[in-house]
Structure formats: C-alpha cells, structure tokens
Amino acid sequence: MALLLPSGPATGTRGPGRLTVAAQRPLARRLTRAGESDGLAVHVLRYRHRGWNGPAAHPVRDTEWAADELVRRYGDVPVCLVGTGMGARAALRAAGHAAVTSVLALAPWLPEPEALLAPDPVRQLAGRRVLLVHGTNDGRTDPDLSYRLAERAKKLNRDVCRFEVHSDDHGLRQHRAEVLALAADFVRGTLFGHPFARPLADALAAPPPLGLRMPLASGFGQSLEH
Template sequence: MVLVLPDGEAVSARGPSRLSYAAALPLGRTLARAGRQDGLVVHGVRYRCRGWNGADAHLAADARWAADEVVRRYGDVPVCLAGHGMGGRAALRAADHSAVNSVLAMAPWLPEDDAAAEPEPVRQLAGRHVLIMHGTNDERTDPELSYRLAERAKRTNRDTCRFEVHSDGHALRQHHAEVLALASDFVLGSLFTRAYARPVADALAAPPPLGLRMPLAAGFGRSLRH
C-alpha cells in the first residue's frame, strides 16, 4: 500500500487544496501502474485541513489516521508514506505508525533550525527505509534543511538516503521522468523487497555525505523494466 500525501501549508484552517491534490496525481498514477502486477494499491490522503498548524501537526495526524484505515480495511500489509512538500514532512513524522515500512519525502518542507526549539524528530524513522529527494534550486523549501535531517536520521538508521535533483525547483518538474522513476524503484524495492537500482543501493550503503547528496542522473530509469 502507498499513501500519497499532497502538499499543504504551514498554518491554515482552510480545507484541502485541489491544486495540491492535482499535483500529486502523477506520482500516484505512476506508482499504481508500476506495482499493479504485484498487487500494489495506491490511495491519496485527503486532509481535514491544509495546514500543519504548529504542535497540532494536523497533516501528520491525518497520515496516521489513513494508516489506521489501511490496517482496518486491508489487514497487516506494509505501507509506504509518499509525500511532497508539507506532505513530505507529514510522511517523515508519521513514520512511527506500526504499519509503515518506508518513507518517500519529496522536497519536504521543514522548519528552520532554531536553537531554542526542539529539532524535527528522526527517531520515528528507525527501522524504516527512507528516501528523500530535493531539487537544488528549490526556493520554497530549503534543500539544506532536508540534508541536515537526513544526516541526523542516518546516524541511527542506515537505511536512509537522499538524492539531489540538480537545477530543479520545488515541483521537481524539470526532471519529472527521472523523479518518478526513482520514486517507483524505491517504493517497489522497499515494499516487495526487490533489488534496488544501483544508484539507490549505492546511496543507501554510502556514508554521509555521499549517500545523502547523491545526484539523480539524467535518464535514470530508462533501462529499468518498471
């Protein structure tokens, strides 16, 4: 099962954004098509509201609720949380749900480092397969913040890697085909224990900073069967 978590906003009580859901459709459709023969099911998560809203962390709470629904409807199946932007943060934060075996965080929105505040948690990522990808020209969410989080996560969870999509922005549109191919390879490898493509396997095995600043090569996925 894959739960796709759309982007959101830092603070808002408004209902979910149609644009964010539309932007998440290509990822969901690509994953569903890639995993159809293996019985992969993909669902988009519809938030109660579009805001993270501080300590309430509404989007992460909605992700956990969705994972509970998966267990209720489908039983004991492994779940991948795949999110973009604020949905990426929700995927990372909700990884403590017992059904979650992997997290795909694309251009995750993360708070600025603040010495007076608790850092974004990473303990919940232990025992999960984690892939973060971020465009180096992202002007909405700082790629350096996702690197720092990945660096902290890697200390306790060796199954953490991060890919940099050079010259791409927040929406990851410039290298969209490669981004979707990387997402598919990681998700299918994590949920069905397939062998990852060589770049993913190398990124997971490499120590920081190499495995956390792995460049997404042009043409990635063209030779992959899925």
Template sequence: MAQRALPLPTARLGRAVRTAGAPTAVSGVVLLLPDGEPYSHRRPSPLSYARQIPLARTLARAGRDDGLTAHVVRYRCRGWNTTDAQLAADAEWAVDEVVRRYGDVPVCLAGHGMGGRAALRAGGHPAVGAVLALAPWLPAAPDAEPEPVKHLVGRQVLLVHGTNDARADPELSFRLAERAKKSNRDTCRFEVHSDGHSLRQHHTEVAALAADFIRGSLFAHTYARPVADALAAPPPLGLRMPLAVGFGKSLGR
C-alpha cells in the first residue's frame, strides 16, 4: 500500500530574487504564492513553484530602483484543506517572516489559482499593502461560505482572470470583486479575453500589469492609465476591464 507523502514541517521562503544594481537595502517585498489544490496533504508541486520564478524575476527587475525583492513561498503541503486553509496560513507566516527579516517594509501578496485565494484571504495582515490575485480559485459549491472581503479595506486589490479559465470560474472572481468594491474602493479587476487558467497567451501583458500595480501600490508611483481608470471606475466597469494587448510594450518593458 502506497504511503501518503508527509507535508513539509514548516513553510519556507524561496531564495530572494533581486536584480543586479538594486539598492542594498530592501524597501518592499512581493511574495508569490503558487497554485495548489482544494484538498491534498502531499508535498507542494515543484512545477507550481518553478512557474512563479519568471514572474518573480520580472517584478524584481521592474522594481529594481525601488529596492523591491521577490520571494516565492514554499508551502507545507499543496492543499487548501477545507477550514484549515493551510495555504492562507502559510501566506500569513511568510509575511511575518518578511517582517522579521526586513523590518517594516510594505508587502504585496501575489498569488495564482489557489495561491490567489490565499493572497486574498491573508491580505488583512497589517504589513500587507497590496493584493494581486491571478486567476484565483474560489469555491463554487452553492452552500460554500462566501470568501471574506472586509479585511481588505485599506489595501490596493487587483484581480486578473482569463475569460476561458476552465479550472477557476472567472464569474466567481467577479462576484468577489463586486463585494470587495463595496467596502474598499481600491479594488479593480481585469479580464484577459480568450486566455485560460495559466494566463500564458498574454503573459507579457499580465506581467506588465502586475509590475505597474505593485510599483504603484508599494512605492507610490503613478499607475498606468488602464490601472488608474480601473481603480476609479464604479462597478461593473471597473471590475470587467479588458486587458489591452500591447499593454506591456506601452510601458516599455
């Protein structure tokens, strides 16, 4: 009989991703939260971790002059696991670890899929200034408790979702953004038309959007017009903003 793999004893931060020429002092941190599964006690997938490295490098490069550092979080296990919400707990631990290592610096939680749900759930941590949820997986069962949103007040919140996502229903992220916008006007959402769960088709535009949002949220840079317009627009317009092809090129990235 096959034995179930034991979870890691503790969550960990992956090695810091920085760009040559960045200031020695760390002035802000983005924590990337990989995708996971609804229920599993298996060890985290190395592939899910590896998929976040290119985005971590892009964000570190974009925030080089601001002293931005990126870490990919290594979970204890790959499952959310119902009320245990283990991925969210690991995200909260990761923010505490950032504070321990770097002091009082602003933090952005940036998660994909199940990691997007973890970013939204852990976004109420006092050190978190921004939350980025890419194709967030949210429970679809009719009797599922709605995800909390009031703890996101005071944070900049951006959701990005492909319209052809077959793994995480984009309509559920719209509904969550709609509820969040009622208590936190600094909430917006972009739709990536014809893209799927991995957001590979328009990955350049998605990465550029993420970089612009994080630099504006953590370091008070002026947002590019699409982000500024989305944050200012009332629902549903500000929650169904199309991500323009060529957005990355327009930012010179």
C-alpha cells in the first residue's frame, strides 16, 4: 500500500486546490504501473487544510487518519508513506504509525529549527526503511537540512539512506524519470521484497556520509521494469 502525501505551503487553513493533488498523478501512475503485478494499491491523500500550520501540523494528523483508514479497508497490510515537499515532512513525522513500514521523502520541506526549538524528531523512524531524495539546487528548503535529519536518523536506524539529485531544484523536474524510477524501486523493494537496484542497495548499506550523499545517476532505472 502506497499513500502519497502532496506538498503545500507553510500556512493555510483552506482546503488544497485541485492542482496540489493533480501534481501527484505522474508519481501515482509510475508506482501503480511498477506494482501492478504485485497488487499494489496507490492512494493520494487530500488534506483538510492546505498548510502545515505550525504546531498544529495538520498534514501529520491527516496522514495518521489515512493510515488508520487503510488498515480498516485493507486489513493488516504494510504501508509506504510517499511524501513530496511538505508532504515529505508529514511522512517522516507520521512514520511511527503501526502500519507504516517504509518512508520515501522527496525534496522534504524542513524549516530551519529556531534557536530555542528542537529539530524534527527521528525516533519514529526506527524499524522503518527510509529514503530521502533532495535536489542540490533546491531553493525552497536547504538540502543540508535533510542531510542532517538523515544523519540523526541513521544513528538510530541503519536502514536510512539519502540520494542527491545534482543540479536539480525543489520540483525535481530536471531528472524526473530517474526520480520516479528510484521511487518505484524503493516502494517495490520495501513492500514486496523485490531486490533493490544496486545503487539503492549500496546506499542503504553504506555508512555516513556515503550512504547519505549518494548521487542519483543520470539514466537510473532505464534497465528496470517500466
């Protein structure tokens, strides 16, 4: 089961626009096609509120509700949270849900922690397989913040890795084909036990900083199943 969590702004209590959910369609189609033979079900979450909204962290509450709903509908099935931008932060934060076995965070929006506030927690990532993907030219959220979070998580959980998409920005559009292929490989591997592609397997096995600064090679996935 793959639950896709869209991006969104820092604040906003209105419902998300149609484009927010529509932006998830390429990823949803790619995952559906890759997991078709395994019976993968892919759902896109529509938040109640479009923004994160500070301590309320509305997308996290919505994600936890959605995970409960998936368990109610499908029974005891493993869930991979796949988030983009703000949704990636929600995925990382909601990873402690009992049904969640893996987390994919694409260009995670991780605001700079204020001096008197603790950074986002990582203990909920223990026992999950975790992949972060970040463009090195991301102008909306500093890639170093996702590295630092991955570094803290790796100390608690060896099954954490991070890929860097060189020269790409927050939208990860320049190397979209490679990013989608990496996402599909991770989801199929974590949910159905398929062997990971060599770069992903190497990233998971490598110690920091190598496994947390793995470059996403041009052409990744061209030899994989489409």
